[in-house]
Amino acid sequence: MTSLPALLSQPRLRRRACGLLLLLCLLGLIPIQRSIDQRSESNREVAEVLFLPSGKVLRQLSLGYEGLLADLYWTRVVQYFGRKGLAHSSEFKLLGPLLQITTDLDPHLVIAYRFGSIFLADKPPRGAGQPLEALALLHRGIVANPDYWRFWEDVGFVYYWDLKDYAAAARAFQAGSERPGAMEWMRALAAKVAAQGGELATSRFLWSEIARQAGNDQIRKNAEDHLMALQATEEIGKLAEVVALYNSRQERPARSFQTLVAAGYLRALPRDPSGKPYILDPGGRVRLSPRSSVDLSLLQ
Amino acid sequence: MRVATIAVHTFKESVRQKVLYNLVAFALLLIGASVLFGSISVGVEQIILITLGLSSISAFGLLIAIFIGIDLVSKEIEHRTIYNILSKPVTRVEFILGKYLGLLLTLLVNTAIMTVGFYGALFYQKRALGPGDLVFLGAVYFILLQLAIVVGIAMVFSCISTPVLSAVYTFCIYVIGNFSADLRTFGQGTQSALLGTMSDALYYLLPNFADFNVISQVAHSQSMPGYLWLGNSCYALLYITVLLGLAIIIFEEREFR
């Protein structure tokens, strides 16, 4: 058995041993980095964003690479938002400043305005619950990109859905419909909203139009979620009427929808738009199944 | 020890380079000027002084590290002074280590000078210095750790490439190193598993400088997280070991035609 010093004196073996040692050191970096990452998760953004000068100053400092930096900050917005969502946080303090910086860096980064406004306007826990900030963001987007008519669509949306200001919503849709390249349906939307602002049918029309010609999967999914929620609300209302009818006619109140089907009040077990069955709870109320993917909180 | 001899020699050589004086002077100027910047906007004087001052130390330290690091080995090869030294009872390992430590010494001295200037400006502004101001030394320590890594990178490139290219590559890696966390997010955001894995690998492979930058926290009087002391020091130590090892491996195989 050759001894270690003898082994080390052979150049080739020594080289291999050194190479192995280096590889181990390199791999040793990984756990160190990970442990640092874990502990500094929350610190990082706070450190950065709050201490940054305004986006305008950053833009000047970026020496021509604003676009790249804008993309960078946009990914940070997404990451920040995603992380907060995962943590079921109800505070999105940095969302506004991050979006401000992103759009200062690149005023033409359209998705920042569009998604940013959705993030901002949606109520917690889905979003920051700041519809006025969302409007401000969109208006900045309109100023920087006057020909991009979809911003008006988004503005109208926030008025309609989050602020319940139907007149303003109609005006926004109208303004958007006057932009070159705007889709036909914007005008129809304007009219409908003006006429029948708060009605369910209008909302369904709105969302189904959005879903139909959204250019983007996420926007479409968002719209479809809203549609499902609307449809479920309608169905729950109707089912509640049927239950009430049954209870008024029969001696014992219905315990489940089976009873209603057996009694001929319903053709089949009712299912919600996501395919899961509706539940009649012990208190006699119609509810969604716990496994349903319909999210009624969207309608608040 | 021969490593120490080479280190001292390298130190003396770099100290005599004129570019060093210019950079240090400029840095001190900037630190002094930051005292004036602060007085323009009310209430944030100290924040601006600290931010600008520490950033200057970092930026100019980086320039020094790159400028002198790229020449470390390539100059000796180009001027053929290396024939002389390697024919003495000096191993190639000792040569590399001596060069590295010499440059590290240079950086230390220069950073110390700039730090003294920084504290001078701080004293001028605050009229008194307290124990709370020691925290800035911590920030400088982290800056030094970064620079030690950068010098190592410059040295590796110095063994394989020309000075100009070495400077470019080293600078690029420094920039990428500051954004490596975002790089990883980019990669993970894409749907491709391959890109995600690659960006993860790059994240761990490339030096991650973002954690070393505590300037904003220190400027806003937030305390530096305790785990960073150990974490950053270990990280820097390991990374520098890898870099030196790499330089040694490359250098040992090198022939001097």
Place this chain on the structure above:
Amino acid sequence: MIMLALETIELTKDYRLGFWRNRTKRALDRLTLKVEAGEVFGLLGPNGAGKTTTLKLLFRLIFPTSGTARILGKQLDDLSVRFRVAYLPENPAFYDHLTAQEFLSYVASLFGLRAAEQRRRPGELIDQLGLSASRNVPLRKFSKGMIQRLGIAQALINDPDVLFLDEPMSGLDPLGRREVREVILRLKERGKTVFFSTHILSDAETLCDRVAVLHHGRLQGCGELNTILRLGVSTTELVLEGPSAEVMAELTPYASSVIRTGERVRLEMPEENEVQRALEIILRGKTKLISVNPVKRSLEDYFLQKVGEAE
């Protein structure tokens, strides 16, 4: 026991050339030679013969493709032997920003000399090699000759037993060359071994006990200089001043070359026995005879002949 100062066994170096590294050029081909302790050994050859390659291989600036070598009995990668030997590369370059004194002190410290020695040696050597006036002058201001002398000084710092010098006379004026020659002779007197390479025959003639001749990387011959180079015909050169036309008429048939320069005429006589007759003719004609010398064969002549033989 006489130890070999240097021994090479089939030492070979191939370089891979071309963009794809597919062509090989053999810079040194199986060099085998022995240098004994205490001798002055010359490595001769024209430029590109492989002399510098050999020296670089010995000091591990480049690595052999095959073969081995031993210096003072130790393998090449044994760095302990470096304490007893010294190397002076061709056209040496040193650290510009240092003065002569500082540079030699640096070298002294690399050898781990004691502090007192570190202070004393540089001064001694500076004086010994005539650099006293430039003791504190930065090296960037040194002339080529001064650099060469400094190179010898740094080679002597550790009082080596074996010196390896690559073209030590290159770039020196006659005075400088003489100084270097004297240094080498003095080293020989002290029992040191000197191994140096050169392409100038006369340097080797005056200094070397033995030589090895390299050409195209291959050893052409090894031994005493005269033995190697004395091959075949030796021509004699006669230089006359103002010979009469009759004398010239008689001499010309024997001469293989006649060159007139002003009043002087230089004749080359290929046949040794005819030189005697030529001298008689010259004396009879009362012609002034300047010199009679055997023509020194140049190294090129030797190589041309060798190449001719090989083909």
